[in-house]
Amino acid sequence: xxxxxxxxxxxxxxxxxxxxxxxxxxxxxxxxxxxxxxxxxxxxxxxxxxxxxxxxxxxxxxxxxxxxxxxxxxxxxxxxxxxxxxxxxxxxxxxxxxxxxxxxxxxxxxxxxxxxxxxxxxxxxxxxxxxxxxxxxxxxxxxxxxxxxxxxxxxxxxxxxxxxxxxxxxxxxxxxxxxxxxxxxxxxxxxxxxxxxxxxxxxxxxxxxxxxxxxxxxxxxxxxxxxxxxxxxxxxxxxxxxxxxxxxxxxxxxxxxxxxxxxxxxxxxxxxxxxxxxxxxxxxxxxxxxxxxxxxxxxxxxxxxxxxxxxxxxxxxxxxxxxxxxxxxxxxxx
Amino acid sequence: xxxxxxxxxxxxxxxxxxxxxxxxxxxxxxxxxxxxxxxxxxxxxxxxxxxxxxxxxxxxxxxxxxxxxxxxxxxxxxxxxxxxxxxxxxxxxxxxxxxxxxxxxxxxxxxxxxxxxxxxxxxxxxxxxxxxxxxxxxxxxxxxxxxxxxxxxxxxxxxxxxxxxxxxxxxxxxxxxxxxxxxxxxxxxxxxxxxxxxxxxxxxxxxxxxxxxxxxxxxxxxxxxxxxxxxxxxxxxxxxxxxxxxxxxxxxxxxxxx
Ligand SMILES: Nc1ncnc2c1ncn2[C@@H]1O[C@H](COP(=O)(O)OP(=O)(O)OP(=O)(O)O)[C@@H](O)[C@H]1O
Ligand SMILES: [Mg+2]
Numbered sequence: 001x002x003x004x005x006x007x008x009x010x011x012x013x014x015x016x017x018x019x020x021x022x023x024x025x026x027x028x029x030x031x032x033x034x035x036x037x038x039x040x041x042x043x044x045x046x047x048x049x050x051x052x053x054x055x056x057x058x059x060x061x062x063x064x065x066x067x068x069x070x071x072x073x074x075x076x077x078x079x080x081x082x083x084x085x086x087x088x089x090x091x092x093x094x095x096x097x098x099x100x101x102x103x104x105x106x107x108x109x110x111x112x113x114x115x116x117x118x119x120x121x122x123x124x125x126x127x128x129x130x131x132x133x134x135x136x137x138x139x140x141x142x143x144x145x146x147x148x149x150x151x152x153x154x155x156x157x158x159x160x161x162x163x164x165x166x167x168x169x170x171x172x173x174x175x176x177x178x179x180x181x182x183x184x185x186x187x188x189x190x191x192x193x194x195x196x197x198x199x200x201x202x203x204x205x206x207x208x209x210x211x212x213x214x215x216x217x218x219x220x221x222x223x224x225x226x227x228x229x230x231x232x233x234x235x236x237x238x239x240x241x242x243x244x245x246x247x248x249x250x251x252x253x254x255x256x257x258x259x260x261x262x263x264x265x266x267x268x269x270x271x272x273x274x275x276x277x278x279x280x281x282x283x284x285x286x287x288x289x290x291x292x293x294x295x296x297x298x299x300x301x302x303x304x305x306x307x308x309x310x311x312x313x314x315x316x317x318x319x320x321x322x323x324x325x326x327x328x329x330x331x332x333x334x
Numbered sequence: 335x336x337x338x339x340x341x342x343x344x345x346x347x348x349x350x351x352x353x354x355x356x357x358x359x360x361x362x363x364x365x366x367x368x369x370x371x372x373x374x375x376x377x378x379x380x381x382x383x384x385x386x387x388x389x390x391x392x393x394x395x396x397x398x399x400x401x402x403x404x405x406x407x408x409x410x411x412x413x414x415x416x417x418x419x420x421x422x423x424x425x426x427x428x429x430x431x432x433x434x435x436x437x438x439x440x441x442x443x444x445x446x447x448x449x450x451x452x453x454x455x456x457x458x459x460x461x462x463x464x465x466x467x468x469x470x471x472x473x474x475x476x477x478x479x480x481x482x483x484x485x486x487x488x489x490x491x492x493x494x495x496x497x498x499x500x501x502x503x504x505x506x507x508x509x510x511x512x513x514x515x516x517x518x519x520x521x522x523x524x525x526x527x528x529x530x531x532x533x534x535x536x537x538x539x540x541x542x543x544x545x546x547x548x549x550x551x552x553x554x555x556x557x558x559x560x561x562x563x564x565x566x567x568x569x570x571x572x573x574x575x576x577x578x579x580x581x582x583x584x585x586x587x588x589x590x591x592x
Contacts, residue, residue, distance in 0.1 A: 018478040201441060201457055202450035204430075208438045211427035218387065218421075219439050219500060220413035221447060229448060 040184055049180040050248065055288050056187040057245040062268040062280030064237035067194050069266075070275030071203070072230035073210040077133040077262050078120065078140030079238050082113040084147060084257035086239030089113075091159040091252035092152050102165040102173055106186075106243040113239020114232055116143070121231035125224050137259065144257045158253030162246055179248065186244050190237045195277070197233060206230060267307070271314050273321025282322050286310075340365040340504055340534050341386070341417070346395035348381055348558075355381045357558035358395065363504070368526070368535045370545045373555035374578055379538040380422055382555070383508050386536075387419040388412050399504070414442075416503035422512065422538070424489045426496070428482035432473055435481055435492055436464040439499035464499070471495040471525055487518035494525055505529060507537040511544055523547055542570075554578070 043052055061083060068074045090109030093100055124135040147153045154160070164173040173179045197203055209216040209223050217223050246252045255261065264287065272283025287307065294303045318325035341363040348356040356378045363369045371379050384390040386397060388409040397405050399417055407415075427435050440460045441447060449456075468474045471491040476484060484492065490510060497505060510526060511519045523544055526535060530548075539545050545552060545566065552569045554562040556578040562569050569575055 196453070197450040199454045200450045200452050201444070201446040201454060202448055202452075204434065204438055204441065204454060204457065205447040207430060208427050211429055212425050214389065214421065215425040215427065217389075217409045218413055218419050218425075219496070220410050220418075220442050222408075222410050226447065229450065233450065 037188075044177055044180050049176040051288075051292060053180055053183045053248045054245070054292075055285055056183050057241050057248060058265075058268065058288050059281040059284040060187050060190045060244070061238055061241040061265055062272070062284040063191060063194050064234045064241060065265045066269045066274060066276075066280040067197065067237070068230055068234040069269060070279075071198055071210065072206055072227055074227060074231065075129075075133045075266075076124075076136040076231070076234075077259070077266070078136030078138075078143075079235075079265055080257050080259060080261035081120070081140035081143040082117055082235040082238040083242035083245075083261060083265075084252070084254075085116050085143065086110055086113045086242030087246040087252035087256050088147065088153055088159065090243035091162040091246045094162050094165055094247070095159060098163065098165075100165065102167050102247060105165070106240065106247065109243030109246070110236055110240040113242065114236040117232045117235020117239075118228075120235065121228045125228050125231060137262070140257075140259065140262060144254070144259070147254060147257050153252070153254075156254065158251060158255075159246075160251055162250040162252065164247050164250060173247065183244055183248060186240065190240055193233070193237065197230075198277075202226070202229070267311055269321075271311060271321055273323035273325070273327075276321065276323040276327065279321050279323035286322070338365050339363060340400055341536065342398040343382075343386070344396040344398070346382070346385060346397065347393045348378075348385055348390060349393045355558050356385065356392075359555070359558070359560055361553060361560070363534060363536050364551065365534055366532075367550040368530050368537065368548050370549040370552045371536060371538045371555060372540070372542070372545060372552060373561070377555040378558040379555055380508055381558075383419060383506055383538065386506060387417065413500065413502075416501075417506070418497050418500050418502035418504070419506035420493055420497055420508055420510065422508040424486065424493055426481050426484075426489050426492055428480075430481055431477065432479050432481050432484065432492055433461065433464050433468065433477040436467050436496050436499050437461065439496045440464055440467075442500070467495045467499050468492075470498075470528070472521070487514050487521070490514070490518070490522065491525065494522075494529065498529055502533065504534045504536065507535060509538050509540060511539065511541050519544060546570075 061079075065076070065079055068076055086109035088109075089112040090105045093108055094102065094105040120136060120139050123139065124132055127135055148155065164179060167173055167182055171178050171182070173182060205216070205221055205226055208219075209221065209226055213223055242256060245256075268283035268287050269280045270283070271286060272281065273279025290307060290310070291303055294306060299306065314321065320328060339362045341361070343359055343361045346356060346359040346361070347354065359382060361382070371382065373379055381390065385392050388404070388407055392405065396403055399415065404412060404415070404417075427438065430438070437457060437460050440463055441457060444460070446452065446456065465474060465477055468477055471494060473488060473492055473495065476488065481489070481492065494510065507526065511522050514522065519541065526537070526548060529535070537549070549566065552564065552566055553560055554569060554572075554575050561578055562572045562575050
């Protein structure tokens with residue numbers, strides 16, 4: 001060690017040292033993401049692309065949810081509504097208008113979720129804690145029953161055989177590999193939006209609000225409006241995930257709108273580590289992987305029980321989630 | 335019309351389910367003064383602050399700031415008008431760096447608080463000013479420290495620096511020296527004195543030596559109502575005030591003996 005003269009536990013380090021450490025951490029992060037990107041590029045050679053795409057869609061869903069819970073401190077119990085709305089709108093448009101580019105179908109689904117997010121947000125944002133969760137749940141149930149009744153959703157059957165269509169009129173998305181790279185691109189864009197949001201001037205204010213709401217108010221910030229924006233961004237990206245999922249599976253169904261789905265994304269986020277960047281990705285991967293392995297095996301009927309046990313164990317053993325726990329270990333040992 | 339009073343209340347009253355915490359208070363804070371609000375525990379001082387800063391809505395009464403009624407405004411709007419409060423329990427942003435605490439206050443005037451598409455690098459233009467503000471309260475060396483790691487006294491200093499970053503016309507300080515040792519108290523006295531230049535300060539303070547050193551005018555609150563008002567000499571000589579304070583002390587002694 002070259003910097004032995006610096007006391008490890010002292011909070012006061014020369015600014016220069018702090019800068020250097022920050023820059024080194026930045027570089028390490030960049031390499032790490034590049035490595036991950038490399039893995040994602042070659043992954044379909046080893047793993048079934050449909051599975052990977054499912055994973056990416058749910059990872060984006062969980063990341064969008066984490067923006068709200070981890071960075072704005074808002075626990076929504078109604079995110080299934082946005083996931084399903086994206087899926088249904090995209091599914092409907094692509095089924096009805098055969099010439100429509102897939103990208104436009106996804107865009108429309110995403111926008112619809114954004115509008116719904118704004119509506120939900122306006123109604124719920126003033127409530128705190130459990131009341132906020134309850135209102136979002138109630139609104140999402142309302143949306144669920146609309147989807148049950150509405151003529152365009154196909155009721156219990158859902159929308160099946162949604163055509164995947166063409167991307168920009170150039171790429172045929174019926175090819176799984178092409179579709180995979182498209183979904184990967186969608187995920188990266190969504191992930192980048194979240195990263196930028198967290199590390200933006202707005203992100204700073206959001207952080208301040210999460211840390212101490214009355215203080216943020218006393219500095220003159222309109223706290224409700226800032227929370228509303230986080231809610232809308234989260235709903236929009238959730239819609240993007242839902243729309244993309246519909247294209248992948250060529251299916252939009254009531255499963256997406258059910259409150260189980262809202263619960264599942266909470267589980268993924270908490271399991272991976274709320275308020276960490278990669279936690280939701282890890283959590284979604286674990287849940288999706290377990291679901292697909294278990295449901296094909298003899299334990300199929302026990303999927304929910306097994307997931308429940310894993311969840312409880314994780315929450316009891318490392319409350320900060322898998323990624324939070326790894327980060328803690330890393331901090332202690334380096 | 336008395337334009338020299340920057341902050342005024344008329345018949346300000348707050349009831350909590352039949353319990354009157356603040357009882358038709360007529361408070362007048364003169365421009366440029368350091369004005370103390372004192373009184374025994376539970377007198378209603380914090381509640382008055384919550385009313386003035388609009389964190390609570392009054393049951394009745396009016397608040398006038400710079401000659402205009404502000405009774406119907408939202409708390410963040412009050413702050414934007416230059417009436418900024420601190421909190422009895424130190425209020426800092428724990429998981430942000432010390433410098434970021436001050437910067438997030440400076441940021442408000444940039445009007446970019448909704449810009450989620452910009453890089454936070456765009457805030458770096460404020461760093462120099464933030465460091466300057468930290469220097470003024472002796473926190474420069476802690477600029478990159480995570481705020482929860484600061485000792486209590488430093489947190490209060492940071493809170494003051496954050497408040498001053500807004501350049502408020504009127505400062506509402508709720509017990510800035512609470513829970514502090516002698517050295518820190520001296521530091522806060524110095525800070526408040528410097529902060530008060532060109533500003534008006536209304537502060538709740540239990541430490542009477544701080545009050546006597548700093549304050550131009552004192553209002554004594556007891557059971558939600560104004561008991562006495564004046565400079566330190568006249569207030570401390572007032573038998574009613576002595577009784578109110580003795581009464582509460584006697585109660586404390588009785589409790590301890592029971
Ligand atoms: N939100 C509330 N609901 C009910 N009662 C309240 C509420 N806030 C304050 N009170 C009551 O109002 C009274 C005045 O409280 P307040 O906090 O204003 O006193 P204070 O003068 O600031 O006391 P201290 O010196 O202990 O800080 C107390 O009896 C308190 O219990
Ligand atoms: Mg108080």
